Amino acid sequence: MTIEVPVLEQTNADVARPVASVRLSRLVRPALGLLLPLSLALGWELAVWLGYSNGRLVPPPTKVFATIVELAKSGELSRHIATTLSRVAAGFALGVVAGTLLGAVSGYWGLARRLLDPTVQALRAIPSIAWVPLFILWLGIFETSKVALIAVGVFFPVYLGVMGAIHSVDRKIVEVGRIFRLSGPAMIRRILLPAVLPAYVVALRVGLGLGWMFVVAAEFMGASEGLGYLLIDGQQLGKPAQIVAAIVIFAILGKTTDWLIELATAPLLRWQDAFGRGRGAA
Amino acid sequence: MLALDRVGKTYPNGVHALSRFSAEIKLGEIIAIIGGSGCGKSTLLRAIAGLDRATSGTVTLDAATITAPHAKIGIIFQEPRLLPWLSVADNIGFGLSDLPADARREKVTRALVRVGLADKANAWPRELSGGQAQRVAIARALVPQPEVLLLDEPFSALDAFTRRDLQDHLLDLWADTRPTLILVTHDVDEAVMLADRVLVMRPRPGRLFEEIAINLARPRDRNSPHFDNFKRRVLTALDRSLDRNVPDSEAAANAGEAMWW
Known part of the structure; x- marks a missing residue:
């Protein structure tokens, strides 16, 4: 919808549409995304309740919920969440800073790309879990090695995203900057940064996703706290409800942090003229 | 004065x-450069703009040699090239x-009114729309008040009416x-409508x-016989420029030099 539509017409359209249905659709649209998981959960609950399954290995939602409540009451849950969150935050911050700097340098400066990029690409080809033994030897079994592993996971998508985005900035737009005789820093601030922002946001979101993935790997390698520890603990003590509870919390935290990035960057990307605009992305 | 040597x-x-393109262009003159494809029109314009450097010869504006974009030279491209953000x-x-x-805001407001947006x-x-975007591009090039404004087929992507x-x-x-305008085009009508030369x-x-000097008073009437006359002259010149058998004026001049020696 463009602002070319005369104001008068627009208000007419709004008046013509019943207010109640507008309000309803505003509530219904996000709820649509909940339909599938809720009906699956309800179905499983019903199956266990009706006796089609004993629910021992796949606990019904009520049992998972009870486990979460129990963990929350004892204060354990918030401790585990805080530990995992702080690891992801530290690793994400490190990975983003390193990925952005190196990505920007090799995107902007051809010589740096030829020097740096082959090595980075070769390192990227290593499955990141392969670093675990080395990181433990180098950095010990405590926080440092865990944060380092997460940072490695976050680094690559951010690096690739920033480099690719800078590399593919439209030459015609850069020429506009040259005509107005922008200095190097001004060119970066006024042309390159805004031009790469959409791709950068995508890179951040991919990086965050990998950060959540690697925090689990990191917490598998010997942790006494954290959601990953809850998973291992649940496996060793035969508590599937605790495993599913931890998985559900991972899903909620992952989705929430992703949504926060989207929310924080949305005002910066209002100018975009893209297919997805106004189609009610989640 | 803009001198191309x-x-x-x-x-x-x-x-x-x-x-070896040479021309002297006075302040406030409107020049149209016209020719078939591949005749170096855009190359010339980019050299004057300082976006590309000429491999031989010089572009001078007043006393300054142009090797990089210059504050007194603006350009409007074929596409509006607005910054989407x-x-x-x-x-x-x-x-x-x-x-x-506040000085900037005032200038921008005046320019917006001036281009009707x-x-x-x-x-x-x-x-x-396409026409509105190109008007914004014109305003963007004009607000710093350049002495020379270059236009690289600025209207070619628009419909005839716009x-x-x-x-x-x-x-x-x-x-x-009244800045100097240098307009690259392949529209004969546009060239005769706008240009002094x-x-x-x-x-x-x-x-x-x-x-070809267009000695027609402004505002020009597209339907007058004089206008048609100039259009025909430009068209004939264009036709001859694409004919390989016709020696160009520069070659003739060189031949003359040779004879003089």
Whole structure:
């Protein structure tokens, strides 16, 4: 919808549409995304309740919920969440800073790309879990090695995203900057940064996703706290409800942090003229 | 005065795009450069803009040799090239970042009114039509008050009606500060409508073929017999410029030099 539509017409359209249905659709649209998981959960609950399954290995939602409540009451849950969150935050911050700097340098400066990029690409080809033994030897079994592993996971998508985005900035737009005789820093601030922002946001979101993935790997390698520890603990003590509870919390935290990035960057990307605009992305 | 002295350009891949182009252009003159494709029109314009460097010859504005973009030279491209993340007003003010905020705002507001887009100040470029976007581009190039404004086929992507409207509009805006206009085009009608002089170029390598002065008073009437007359002259020159058997004026001059020796 463009602002070319005369104001008068627009208000007419709004008046013509019943207010109640507008309000309803505003509530219904996000709820649509909940339909599938809720009906699956309800179905499983019903199956266990009706006796089609004993629910021992796949606990019904009520049992998972009870486990979460129990963990929350004892204060354990918030401790585990805080530990995992702080690891992801530290690793994400490190990975983003390193990925952005190196990505920007090799995107902007051809010589740096030829020097740096082959090595980075070769390192990227290593499955990141392969670093675990080395990181433990180098950095010990405590926080440092865990944060380092997460940072490695976050680094690559951010690096690739920033480099690719800078590399593919439209030459015609850069020429506009040259005509107005922008200095190097001004060119970066006024042309390159805004031009790469959409791709950068995508890179951040991919990086965050990998950060959540690697925090689990990191917490598998010997942790006494954290959601990953809850998973291992649940496996060793035969508590599937605790495993599913931890998985559900991972899903909620992952989705929430992703949504926060989207929310924080949305005002910066209002100018975009893209297919997805106004189609009610989640 | 803008002086082009034997400007030539050979690209790294060996293409000889422009050869020994000379012209002297007075402040406030409107020049149209016309010619078939591959005759080096855009190459010449980019050399004057300082976006590309000529491989031989010099471009001088007053006393300054142009090797890089210059504050007194603006350019309007074939596409509007607006920055999609800036509002229309911020796009127009893009070249005014040295000014204090209120002086900039005042200039931008005046320019918006002048190009008839006062109601679009806060719109995003994506919300504009092609003609509106090109008007924003014209305003952006004009607000820093360049002495020379280069136009690289600025209206070629627009429909005939919008094109005529913008041609008239451009003359209007030109009359405000009377900068030098150098317009690359392949539209004969546009060249005769706007220019004081039409420079016809010939291709392979691009060079000056013929110069036609348009001695018509402004505002010009597209339907007058004089207008048609000049159009026919430009068309004939264009036809001859593409004919390989006709020696161009420069070759003739060289031949003359040889005889003199």
